[in-house]
Amino acid sequence: MRLLAWGFDLLLAAGLLWLAWQALFTPRRFSAVVNFMAFYLLMALVWVRLDAPDIALAEAAIGAGVTGALLLTALGRLPAGTSTGADPRRWQRPLQILAMAGAAMAALWLAWAAYQLPRPGLAAEVTAALDATGVSHGVTAVLLNLRAFDTFLEIVIMLAAVVLVWSLGPPLRAFAPATALPGLPALSHLLHPLFLLVPAYLLWRGTHAPGGAFPAGAVMGAGGVLLLLTDAAPWIYLRRHRLLLHLLLSSGMALFLAVALGGMLMTGTFFAIPLHLAPTLIMAVEVATGLSIALMLMAFYLLGEPGQ
Amino acid sequence: MTEALHWLGYGLVIAGILFFLAGSLGLLRFPDVFTRLHALTKADNLGLGLICLGLAFQASGLAEAVKYLLIWLLMLVASGIGATLIASTALACGLAPRQADTPSNTMTSERPAPK
Known part of the structure; x- marks a missing residue:
């Protein structure tokens, strides 16, 4: 059962990364929007897996639902025939690589910082202060x-x-x-x-x-x-x-x-x-x-x- | 009794997943909007119904079970009307349903027309 949960989590993380990549770099705008919405649905699942149903509810409703609908409406108002988005020029290549390297460094640094956080979190202190709230x-x-x-x-x-x-x-x-x-x-x-x-x-x-x-x-x-x-x-x-x-x-x-x-x-x-x-x-x-x-x-x- | 209901719940959830898989396969493999909608709405709604029923059998109380079934009911209404809207808009925008002898223009646009 534990192995199954690990497999599911890994699949979720891989799907999240893949959908984020698709949403950013797919050439067609419509599929980018659909990938964005699917990304937020998976994100909501991730919050459920992290035992945070409050954030999952807000993420699914605002991220996937309302933002997705807003993006689709904006897409419907764009003139037809301009539906190709990301097409980087040659001189943008080095900048793109630089930005990606920077993002990867920031992600690693954030992961390290999160790993260094005090382990049980602040849940116990919140529970202790609950009576005064x-x-x-x-x-x-x-x-x-x-x-x-x-x-x-x-x-x-x-x-x-x-x-x-x-x-x-x-x-x-x-x-x-x-x-x-x-x-x-x-x-x-x-x-x-x-x-x-x-x-x-x-x-x-x-x-x-x-x-x-x-x-x-x-x-x-x-x-x-x-x-x-x-x-x-x-x-x-x-x-x-x-x-x-x-x-x-x-x-x-x-x-x-x-x-x-x-x-x-x-x-x-x-x-x-x-x-x-x-x-x-x-x-x-x-x-x-x-x-x-x-x-x-x-x-x-x-x-x-x-x-x- | 509860044990039997539990296993029945598992069976229903697995059957529902199979319907979802069939619906997704249809979405990927069918040739035009209308057949894809057909696969998606029918198979997925049945699959969701089976999953909700299976979860309701495993629920801890009646209130929880009724909530699962309410989810299914809402999805039925929303996806039924959504599918009708998509299909009628596609028809109004000039996408003809694929006929047996006239290949549809959505699928064959990249392929050379058969002589």
């Missing part, structure tokens, strides 16, 4: 209490990415399907209750088991993308909803910041949450960031600022 799941405790500042910065980075994407041009409506089939609208109608139910379940689960804001936001964002693809959310393009959209997009960050500043007022330390308020506040921050993440993933899909 207000939640009963280690990952949620780290993400939203012990290292909340890091998570806050992640939300800020996502918001900055939305601003960047929106600054590129006008919003683009999804292309109508080539044939008017009832299947796609029916699918989105059928799945919408589930796109609300599953994130609610993941958010609730986040307090005591793998789940939480990022996977919930990713699932809800996927539902939002489906809405945009079926052109069922025309309100998002209206000028009078612009302010509301901006408020909703930044609500997760705003609530997070308010909690951090409130903690500073009450205890004197930035991002210190008083224990008796912690469960409620963490849940509120999770809900707000989950909604914000969902809307941000949807906002990437608009490819430009609506309501201009």
Whole structure:
């Protein structure tokens, strides 16, 4: 059984390297995108093998699902006939070899640094501090209490990415399907209750088991993308909803910041949450960031600022 | 009883893997979009169903078993509608299904046409 697990892990690692190579160096853009999506699915499997289901959930939903769909949409908008990508010129060869050698050196150095890390990790210390955090799941405790500042910065980075994407041009409506089939609208109608139910379940689960804001936001964002693809959310393009959209997009960050500043007022330390308020506040921050993440993933899909 | 269910679960998972292999073989070997979709959706959905059923037999409780079956149900809906969309878009974009006597243009574009 142990041998089988070793074989599976080796196969996984080899597949990961091969897919990464394909995604970077295959000449056809479409197969590069498909290889990229398959890479993230395998990556999610790797996280499962490393006993990190939280990261696996987020990786599969954001890496393979939402990013893949975004890349495919961008690909569909490129003019036909330009679908050959990487074709290095002769003078680029030495640079390419240099870059590859540098990447290999960095990978070796990172592997060595990871090997040098203290062996059992910080899991025991997190478990010891769990009673002071207000939640009963280690990952949620780290993400939203012990290292909340890091998570806050992640939300800020996502918001900055939305601003960047929106600054590129006008919003683009999804292309109508080539044939008017009832299947796609029916699918989105059928799945919408589930796109609300599953994130609610993941958010609730986040307090005591793998789940939480990022996977919930990713699932809800996927539902939002489906809405945009079926052109069922025309309100998002209206000028009078612009302010509301901006408020909703930044609500997760705003609530997070308010909690951090409130903690500073009450205890004197930035991002210190008083224990008796912690469960409620963490849940509120999770809900707000989950909604914000969902809307941000949807906002990437608009490819430009609506309501201009 | 539980022991028997456990072994039945293993059998179903292995049968499901065989269907997945057949579907993947079809995806690689069949000549055009429509036949590939046919192989992929039919064989893989059946394979996934068998795997989910096998895992449900080995599940620790009813809630877990129902979740496995829900996964299969969602995949059935999504892949059925997805396959219909792909096929109808391919047809609307002018990819003709391969007929018995007229070789399709997707496969034979590199080969010389038979005289």
